[in-house]
Amino acid sequence: MDARIDDRQEGMLPAASIRQALEQVRLRCVACRAFYPVLEPGRTARYRCNCGEVLDVEIPLRLPASLPTSSGSAPLDRDPAAAWRQLFAERAALVPGAPGASIVQRSGVWRYRELILPLPDEAIISRAEGNTTLYAVGSDQQQETQASPGLRRIGDYAGLAQLYLKHEGENPTGSFKDRGMVVGVTMARLMGARAVACASTGNTSASLASYAALAGLQALVFLPAGQVAGGKLAQTLAYGARMIQVNGDFDAAMLLVEQVCDELGIYLLNSLNPFRVEGQKAIAFELLQQLNWQAPDWLVLPAGNLGNTSALGKAFLQARMLGLISRLPRLAAIQAAGANPFYLSYREGFVRRHAVQAHTVASAIKIGNPVSYSRARLVIQECSGVVEEVSDPEILEAKAVIDRAGIGCEPASAATVAGIRKLVRAGIIKPSERVVAILTGNLLKDHQTGIPRAETVSIDPDLASVRRTLDALGPLTSPS
Numbered sequence: 001m002d003a004r005i006d007d008r009q010e011g012m013l014p015a016a017s018i019r020q021a022l023e024q025v026r027l028r029c030v031a032c033r034a035f036y037p038v039l040e041p042g043r044t045a046r047y048r049c050n051c052g053e054v055l056d057v058e059i060p061l062r063l064p065a066s067l068p069t070s071s072g073s074a075p076l077d078r079d080p081a082a083a084w085r086q087l088f089a090e091r092a093a094l095v096p097g098a099p100g101a102s103i104v105q106r107s108g109v110w111r112y113r114e115l116i117l118p119l120p121d122e123a124i125i126s127r128a129e130g131n132t133t134l135y136a137v138g139s140d141q142q143q144e145t146q147a148s149p150g151l152r153r154i155g156d157y158a159g160l161a162q163l164y165l166k167h168e169g170e171n172p173t174g175s176f177k178d179r180g181m182v183v184g185v186t187m188a189r190l191m192g193a194r195a196v197a198c199a200s201t202g203n204t205s206a207s208l209a210s211y212a213a214l215a216g217l218q219a220l221v222f223l224p225a226g227q228v229a230g231g232k233l234a235q236t237l238a239y240g241a242r243m244i245q246v247n248g249d250f251d252a253a254m255l256l257v258e259q260v261c262d263e264l265g266i267y268l269l270n271s272l273n274p275f276r277v278e279g280q281k282a283i284a285f286e287l288l289q290q291l292n293w294q295a296p297d298w299l300v301l302p303a304g305n306l307g308n309t310s311a312l313g314k315a316f317l318q319a320r321m322l323g324l325i326s327r328l329p330r331l332a333a334i335q336a337a338g339a340n341p342f343y344l345s346y347r348e349g350f351v352r353r354h355a356v357q358a359h360t361v362a363s364a365i366k367i368g369n370p371v372s373y374s375r376a377r378l379v380i381q382e383c384s385g386v387v388e389e390v391s392d393p394e395i396l397e398a399k400a401v402i403d404r405a406g407i408g409c410e411p412a413s414a415a416t417v418a419g420i421r422k423l424v425r426a427g428i429i430k431p432s433e434r435v436v437a438i439l440t441g442n443l444l445k446d447h448q449t450g451i452p453r454a455e456t457v458s459i460d461p462d463l464a465s466v467r468r469t470l471d472a473l474g475p476l477t478s479p480s
C-alpha cells in the first residue's frame with residue numbers, strides 16, 4: 001500500500017507539463033505562514049505545517065495565455081475582470097453533456113481551474129460535477145420561479161423576498177463533496193498514490209469511492225460504527241471502496257485516518273487536505289456566475305467540519321481581488337445546537353477553540369471538533385460573518401418545508417433555512433436583503449429522518465376502494 005514518491009511505479013511520475021504546473025503551487029500555513037512546495041522529496045504529501053496547523057493552497061491567479069476571441073478584438077488585457085468573465089461565460093455556454101465537450105467545459109469545477117488548480121487537460125478527471133441548480137424561492141420572485149408556487153413557500157417561511165437555494169445535492173454522488181473530491185483525487189493520482197482514504201459520516205465516503213474508482217485508485221473509508229446513513233454505505237460499497245467501521249464518533253475516525261495515512265503512505269482525502277477545500281471554492285464561483293457576478297448580501301451554509309465555510313470565504317475574497325465582484329457577501333455559518341463548537345467560539349469572540357460531544361439528527365454536521373476551524377475563523381472575520389445555531393426541531397421543520405416544495409434535502413442542509421428564519425427574526429438579516437443558501441446534500445441521505453410516515457393501507461384493485469380510501473385520507477385540495 002506504500003505510495004511514497006520514491007517508490008512510485010514506472011510511468012506514474014508527473015510529465016514535464018504537470019510537474020511545471022505543480023511547481024507553481026505552494027502550501028501556506030494558516031497560522032505561522034510558513035511555505036511548503038507541493039512536491040517535497042521523500043514524502044507523498046503534506047497536510048499540516050510543522051507547527052501542527054492546517055495548510056492553505058496558494059496559486060498564481062493568471063488568465064490563460066490564449067484568451068477567447070469570439071466577441072471580437074476588445075482589449076481584454078486592459079480589463080482583466082471582463083476577460084475572466086468572458087472566459088467563464090464561453091466555457092459555460094457549451095452544453096455540459098455534449099459529446100466532445102472538454103473537461104473544462106463540462107465540469108462546474110474545472111471550468112474555473114485557473115482559480116482552483118491550473119492543470120493541463122491530460123492531468124484531470126471529471127464526472128461533469130457541479131452545474132447545480134440555483135432555485136429562486138423568495139416570496140417576491142414570481143418571475144424567476146416561473147409559476148412554481150411551491151418554491152415561494154420557502155421564501156415565505158424564511159421571511160425573505162429574495163432567496164436562492166443552490167442545491168449541491170444535484171452533484172454526481174448526491175452532495176457538494178464531489179467538488180472538492182474531484183480535485184483531491186486528481187492530486188492523489190498526480191502524486192503517484194495507489195490508495196486514498198478518508199473518515200466520513202457518509203457523503204465524503206460515497207464521493208471518495210466514486211472518484212477513486214474513476215481514477216483507478218483503491219479507496220479506504222473509515223466510518224463511525226452504526227452512525228452512517230444506509231444509502232451512503234450502499235454507494236460506498238458499490239463503487240468498490242474498502243470500508244472499516246470504527247467504534248467511536250466521527251472525530252475519533254478522523255484522528256485515526258490521519259495516523260493511518262501517515263503510517264502507510266496512503267493519500268489522505270479528508271477536508272484536512274487543502275486541495276479538497278480548493279475544489280469546494282467552485283460552489284462560490286458557479287453561483288456568482290449564475291447571478292451574473294452580482295454578489296448577494298448574504299451566503300448561508302451549514303457548518304460542521306468547516307471546510308465549506310473556509311472554501312466559500314476564500315473564493316469570495318479571491319473573486320473580489322480579481323474584480324469579478326465589487327463587494328463581499330456576508331457569511332452566515334449555521335450549526336446544529338448539539339454540535340456547536342464553532343458557535344461557542346464565535347460567541348466568545350474566538351478567544352478559544354471548543355470541542356463538544358456532537359449530538360444531532362443532521363449527520364453531515366454532527367462534528368464536535370472541526371478540522372478547518374482556523375481557516376474558517378479567518379474567513380468569518382474577513383467576510384463580516386456570523387455563526388448561528390439551530391435546534392433539531394427547527395432543522396426538521398425547515399426540512400419539511402424544503403421537501404414539500406419538491407426540492408428536498410438532507411437534514412444538515414435544512415439548517416440553512418432554519419438559520420435564515422432565525423436571523424431574519426432577530427433583525428440580523430434584513431427582509432429586503434438578497435440571500436443565497438447552500439443545500440449540501442440529497443434528500444436520500446438520512447432518508448429515515450424527518451420523513452412523514454407512509455400510509456400502510458392496501459386496497460382491492462377497484463375504483464370504489466380508491467374512493468373510500470381517499471375519503472378517509474381527506475379531500476384532495478388544489479395548491480394555493
Ligand SMILES: [Zn+2]
Nearest residue numbers: 029032049051
Ligand atoms: Zn505553521
